[in-house]
Amino acid sequence: MTPPSNDDLGFSHRTRKNGDVELLHHGKLAGTLRGAAAQDFLAEVHDGSPADAQQLMARLTGNYKHGNERTAAGHPRNRR
Known part of the structure; x- marks a missing residue:
């Protein structure tokens, strides 16, 4: 498993005997x-x-911000 870094997003990976790579969050x-x-x-x-x-694993798993979070917060259905 990969060691954590300063910019840790919570991802790690491990390589299996057959060559597959498991991405963990x-x-x-x-x-x-x-x-x-x-x-x-x-x-x-x-x-x-x-x-x-970390960024690569986030992109590969689809677990990353899309850039529209700030504008979505101002949408009328999200204001309460």
Whole structure:
């Protein structure tokens, strides 16, 4: 498993014996990469910083902010 970093978003990963990569979010399985996708992921994580790895895992699992959270807060149905 990957060690936590200063820019920790709660993601980690582990490689299985068969080459699959499991992406974990706060210790729970968030996604699995197989084949070429797993190898590409491992190469990118190896070459990048821990913060970049966190962002990559967030994008791959779909668990990231989309940029519209601030505008959505001002929508009439969300104001209370």
